[in-house]
Amino acid sequence: MRSDGEVGKTLAIGRPWTRDIFCTRHDRSILAGRELSFDGRNLGQMYQYDHYDQTLVDERAAQFREQTRRFLAGELSEDQFRPLRLMNGLYIQRHAPMLRIAIPYGLLSSRQMRMLADIARKYDKGYGHFTTRQNIQFNWPRLEEVPDILEALASVEMHAIQTSGNCIRNTTSDHLAGVALDELEDPRPYCEIIRQWSTLHPEFSFLPRKFKIAVSGSQRDRAATQVHDIGLQLIRNERGETGFEVLVGGGLGRTPIIGAVIRPFLEKTDLLSYLEAILRVYNRFGRRDNKYKARVKILVKETGPERFAEMVEAEWLKIRDSMILDEREIFRVQAFFQPHDYEQLPAKDESLEQHLLSDAEFAAWYRRNTAPHKIPGYRAVFLSLKPHGTPPGDMSENQMDTVADLMDDYSFGEIRVTHTQNLVMADVRHDQLFAVWGKLKPLALATPNVGTATDMITCPGLDFCSLANAVSIPIANGIQALFDCYDYLYDLGDIRINISGCMNGCGHHTVGHIGILGVDKKGEEWYQITLGGSSSNDASLGERLGPSVPRNEVPMVMERIFLTYRDLREGEESFLETVRRVGIQPFQERVYESH
């Protein structure tokens, strides 16, 4: 990124293959300003802070310590302190403050995981909750201790900056970035560039409302880019150059909307100027009279995507040449995300094949909880944070510590958080899968349900959240209780069930294949069901099934929906495909027949 000219403007850079040939691993380490560790072990495929990055998070922690002191001393009012604490991830919740910590694009090192375990032990009740924005929340910190937590985080290159408040939030991405078979280019370097650009942005820290950006580099959209304020999809144009398709105005919550493409192809060098233009138009013209109409999606809807695009392009033309993202900066950041030192392995491992044949339980886990890897002999391993009967997305300090060891032993010391609230060790060798499974099982992290009906996205709900109308976690647990045998679960195949405890939609209910929304009816908890939503490439909003149902009937309703699918599906048809083919009417008839 530079401001002094047209450097690199016309170069086609960052093709997926460039990164493999542009320098050796030794050069890369130097380029990235880092060294290999003493034992020569790879330090990881993630961004490493230099002294600038470190200074900034240290200064931020010091600033918040002083702000907290002023608030406790009565020098700052509640109203004045609110945006300051929110921009450091601190909410005042039902029981206690809630602290949300940023995990940029969901990527964690083992050192960071151990620090999260430490924080859970020392400042919380021994657990944390992973969120749909790939972050982690602690539900029980004390306000007075939050500055200490931020300091501890800074010591492992972490922070809570802009995890809440009306500003640009954590940029999210594909949890299989860098290892997916269908990837055009690794999106994470761009996420990191966006993270830096948006961090403490002096112009965009008091927006009309929160602002969320997601970047995907694969054919299959695993980052829900169509339901973000800005979705960036890496694509290749007819000249063979990669750039971004830019979507704006998607979002969930009270007014769910699928984003509109406002620029089919954006050169990488123009990434930051274009984002700045969008944010500037939004900051100037977004509604501030009603917080429920303040998201950019409402501005896009009210002006129309075409007119909104014109406004952005007009602004962009004025700043484009002074804000070029230099290819050298792209290379600098890309150097941190180079492929690991993978072993040359056969595509098929004999011992793995043996275990798959002889151990049905392992085979089930392998089928549901692992995914293909672009390097032969490796697979990505999902750690299910949805064991039946526990709060979805929660993890104990003990689990975190043990998983940190597993990350070091089996997956280059790294792990990713998925937006469906699970974890992924992305680089596990075939011949070590059985051992990893054996170690995950006693930790209750090997529930073989990833992608199935019991792998639900669930907001904290009324149990924790001060906005919620109804509980979410007990609803999820009630649905899980329907499945006392995995055969039934597997027979239903891939189903995304999303649960929100209120219409703010933190549980993404509108894009669930089955969405469940908690509503308050005269002090009682009722639930609205929607069918047919999706946040993937075929993004769509679910259609309402009918009148809401009382809490105790939700499992029965789910059962009827599942049975209807089983009766109506054709061949290998998935739940979503069946709903799209037959519509919701057959489901309505079955669900409401006795009502």
Add this chain to the structure above:
Amino acid sequence: MKVIKHGQSAESGWTHLAEEEPCRPGPCTVSLARWLKEKAELLHTATSVGVRLSAADAPETLANDLNEISLIVLDMGQFTDGRSFTQARIIRERLGFTGELRVRGNFLRDQMFFLNRVGVDAFEFPEAIDLQDRLKAFQEFTVTYQAAADSRQPVYTMR
């Protein structure tokens, strides 16, 4: 009224005229609407004229008047209204205004660093302030990731 300007404490030096308040000799500021209506008269009576922008005003309206204006004031009604921050950058970077750009009204000490970054060089307070404490607000961060309207060097140019 106290003002911090370029790191120094100073007197305001300006009278902020209400809508109906008659113009007087000496430096006066008026709202954008009044400026557009009474431009000639104001320039005739006041020694110098400043224009106050509320968050909803478009700063581009002043594009052709900048030679006649010695001061632009961003009147912040609510400190959460971030439009003033964009106004400041447009005034500095697009309109090229080099005179005093002042903020007054409802802003926080904790916003002074950002305000300074977007081009504000004077901060007006209704009452006496602890100058040393306020000046510290400009020093809270020594690292900036992005270019803005100030002279702080973004880190990408130094890496």
